[in-house]
Amino acid sequence: MILFGTAAMGRVVRSGLGRRRVQTAVIAVATMMAVASAVVAGSLMVAAAAPFDHAFGKQQGAHITAQFDPAKAGAAQLAETGKLAGVTASAGPYPSTAFRPVDQGGFQLPTLTLVGRSGPDGDVDRVDLKSGRWAQKPGEIVLDASFEGPAIGIGAGLKASHTANAPTLSVVGFAVSASKTADSWATPAQVDALASEDSPSTVQMLYRFDSASTKERILADRKKLAASVGSGALLGTQSWLDTKRAADQGAAATVPFVMAFGMLGILMSVIIVSSVISGAVGTSLRRIGILKAIGFTPREVVRAYMAQALIPAGAGIALGVVLGNLLAVPLLADTEAVYGTVSLSVAWWVDVTVPVAALVIVGLAALIPALRAGRLRTVEAIAVGRSPRTGRGQWAHRAMGMLPLPRPVTYGLATPFTHPVRTLAMLLAVAFGTVAATFAVGLTSSLTAVGTSQDPEGRAAVTVTTTKLNNVAPPPPPPAGGSAAKPSPAGGSVASPSELKVADPAKVRSAITSQAGTSSYYGKAQTEVAVAGASGSVQASLYDGDSRSGGYEMISGHWITGTGQVVVPTRFLERTSTKVGDKVRVTYEKETANLRIVGESFDTSGSQLEIHMDMANFASAEPSTFLVEVKTGLSADEYAQKVGAVIRPLGGDATTNAPSGQEGVILIMSAMAVLLTLMLVSVAGLGVLNSVVLDTRERIHDLGVCKAIGMSPRQTMSLVLSSVTAIGVMGGLIGVPAGYALHSLVMPVMGRAVGTTMPSPVLDVYEPVQLLLLGLGGVVIAVLGALIPAGWAAGARTATALRTE
């Protein structure tokens, strides 16, 4: 305590803290909550940027990865592109192709981009070899590190395709390219050898530019490249900004809402700290006068009152840093998964900056009332402490007294007008608590809507497949920047046809239609297609029948209603510079169709582009899955058993769909939202508690008088509780629209962070009844906060209260 001055002052500070235990606890909890939120928000902001930027910088990542047609641009011409204005470094040309290998277990991996490079180094994209070595001769391959696992390790063999005479490649290493220039690497000769008519060899060039920080700059750089080679020579490009966004999106989506909670927390702690210290000064005028009378200087008085704020705030800040670090762990772990071995932890400077900033803010909040204490004249302070109160709020008592309500209630309703500043602090605490609750309810509803909309297949009661469900491959490793694909019968890769019995889709369909319990169904196949204007392969879902029940939420346009239509995600529109209404050319195996984009789907599934079309566009396409709705009242299990009994002998299978589990990030975000809301609502309640404690202490003599003339404990309780009810109502009226507005503001920002806009079912989540209940939540916060002091006032001994000055 010597830190704050003399031992005498230490005693004064200690006794002040001891006398105001509730307020001391309120300051500690409020600052703890604010600091914890700020640490989480800060850590996520760092996590959202730092690992990618660090890895990209270290590897001299490619701002643009370009694919050229070797028939139209020769090696010398491509080498010249490295000397274009603005290009600071280039690498290549590297031969490149796509192939779909099959592992030793017979499972076919997704289509991989294979690039022929003699080594991991170069002027651009210095690939980080995580294990093993680089491919040195034909027959060797290095895979992206995300493939490393029990199924595929060093020395594992991969067949180049499912055809019988396909060559086998030996995995010799695992590597990471921050720029995601390839999924696998081999010697240039091996790439040329694997290229086929279906997957011809292209040439990859990697570039770094002096200016590539915006989408516009990248587009301008791309134009330069396209212009430097012949028409049609540039087949496609990949921007580092897209790769960065995909890599960052897990944490990036979380940042806006955690920041919103952090801001609310900081505002609340400022309000509460200044309210507590103002209250401490206001209720201690006589004490301050006595301190000065016995020789305390004004500066010592200021220090004494500052210390009474900074000591609990310091404890709260320390606890907040610890709590923030603990809360950040699951979110950072999620981000860490994206970068493999890159370890993420809360940045040290976040752990330093946040508490220092919080201490400064709390100090400033406490300084103004402390200075007021220091400036008070001794005689005045003693006199003010004893004299009757000023006439503030008398008009309110007169007005409220006319209401047709019990007198203790009308007396209580007028009480807040006696201390307008304290009432304002209480009102803000309740309003912020209501804002947090409203925002959190909207956020969790929106996140649930996002989760549901991302699993449209899960809406069907029963899934019927043309293959046995246990033949479905385990999920492939997570694609760059995205979460792992769900092991779905429709989405998984299946064992090669030579090893697998596949039921005839027509017979499966017949089995479904002949089942009495079938209400409706549609067929689906997931495959890869080529889309003119989009580089690399594109995931496609082909639908057979009326698929509206399994459709994605639409941001614009509508779901497919027939042939000639395609629904695409926002990223597809961005990458292909198309819009709803445009036509695209889609090639499925050997068939090509010109389809009109009729809708923009709400799809947050990472960097993969998944488009949706009617199966009838491609004559050779057949469904591999049927999603069935059963008639009302019928057990889905029973239905699945009956259909399964028919189609299992054919090679197919049937299962019920378990309720869709939410994705990890959504679960974590929902849990965080609930946790942060509980903390904020608790702090709001503590803010009310603090104000009512101050008020009750100040009015204890008046309450004693009331009790002496016959006010019962119950009436006393209703007096105190009604004094906060109006504040609760007002707080609700302010907080609900503000929380609603905050939700409307933050959700689109979160959407932009994952590269999509939000459809109305995700944004318009509030029901009128819900808003009404949230508004009443303000009253609940206020009443709960006032309950303890109300009980204390009701139970206080009348004789003691009457003796209180």
Added chain:
Amino acid sequence: MHQVIELKGVAKRYDSAGAAPVLGPLTLRVAKGEALAVTGPSGSGKSTLLNLVAGLDKPTEGAVTVAGRRIDQLSEHALAKFRREHIGMAFQFFNLLDDLTVTDNIQLPAQLTGTSRRKAAARAGELMEMLGIQKHARAYPGRLSGGERQRVAVARALVNRPALLLADEPTGALDTVSGHDVRNLLMELHRAGQTIVLVTHDLSLAEACASRSIHLVDGHVALDSYAQAVR
């Protein structure tokens, strides 16, 4: 004669069981219409006695019966209800609520009993007229003189027509003129048949207003004018 107050072997201790009581053991009866003055030096137990009779405090031993009801065994809620119906209190420092007008202060105990606003206002008007403070009906206590405030306090104490009026040093904070006013008021009330217990240091006030007086020393009755008269 009907007893308004009956204390039987009442004692009050604030410290541990072994310590001497601050009051009693004491046995005391106050009849209806009687005005009892309680005098004695500071610390003699006057306020403790008043608190026990008002039901603001409970005796450590003995029984307190007021208006025919034993109040030392009542709950806080029942005590509050009892107080507002049977006891009126006037304090040295008036204890008026600064936020409320004179009328609102006077009406408050009536409103706590559930009396309609119209009836409470009528009764308050009647008392203000009787006590000569009707011109201050809409004023706030802070603007009144000490004597006027004490009249308001007495009006508030009488609004529910209590069986017993307790006055704790009612002139203790007043100047001579105001003190005289209040003295006259208490005398008038006594003449009108109001039972009064008056705690005071002021022997002349006790002599003027009370039909009987007891003098407390160290918690015990050192002198009882009634007992003397009987002897």
